């Protein structure tokens with residue numbers, strides 16, 4: 001059943017206030033799709049019953065669950081491939097030269113979903129740059145969704161997930177099979193610090209001088225004012241020679257002029273304008 005516009009508006013506002021995600025008008029059907037499991041768990045027969053429960057949700061726990069359930073967590077290992085190729089061929093070799101004295105790299109993935117993106121970064125470093133073994137690699141991976149952050153920490157993926165983009169050689173070398181699933185081996189898991197973080201709130205725990213930022217396929221959900229605020233903060237945290245990756249349809253153009261686009265190999269990324 002399609003929810004009434006008042007119920008849809010209530011949930012739309014709740015999601016936007018908390019996460020900055022804009023649910024478009026006309027996407028009412030999404031509520032049923034994304035909230036069905038949650039409604040069953042909470043004994044709500046339909047969306048009006050859920051909205052009624054939300055209105056008296058003093059602790060905020062149910063509201064939080066609803067917001068998380070409304071996020072789109074689509075991701076895959078080595079998604080779009082080229083950013084990881086550029087990382088391997090250009091960016092990491094360059095940063096290894098530039099950071100030879102301090103031997104530290106600070107990397108942040110700002111909307112990492114279930115962790116496949118940041119593990120793709122970690123696997124690239126481990127597989128191709130043995131010289132980094134004695135460096136301090138500070139790799140922080142954050143997402144709004146508690147469930148997704150926990151999935152990243154667990155490092156457990158289904159056959160379907162590992163079949164989408166993960167090279168067989170990396171699967172064999174860095175994963176362990178358990179029943180139907182595959183686990184990222186502990187020494188790769190230990191490379192990444194997974195935390196909850198709302199991009200629309202305070203950014204505690206994000207390294208204050210970043211060499212590489214992945215923030216892909218999340219700005220698309222926000223309105224321009226929010227994108228501007230986030231990109232300004234990324235600019236301030238990015239080192240002068242650091243790199244930002246956005247999703248294929250995302251840009252800093254007309255949003256943050258202090259970041260400029262650079263074409264590296266077959267990837268577009270962003271740097272501080274000098």
Ligand SMILES: C[S@@+](CC[C@H](N)C(=O)[O-])C[C@H]1O[C@@H](n2cnc3c(N)ncnc32)[C@H](O)[C@@H]1O
Nearest residue numbers: 019071074075111113144145198199216217218
């Ligand atoms: C489509 S996924 C993209 C995942 C990954 N970056 C990629 O490109 O494969 C978008 C992610 O952004 C997260 N997200 C949405 N709003 C957020 C917010 N306000 N703060 C942090 N993460 C958010 C969602 O939970 C979801 O996991």
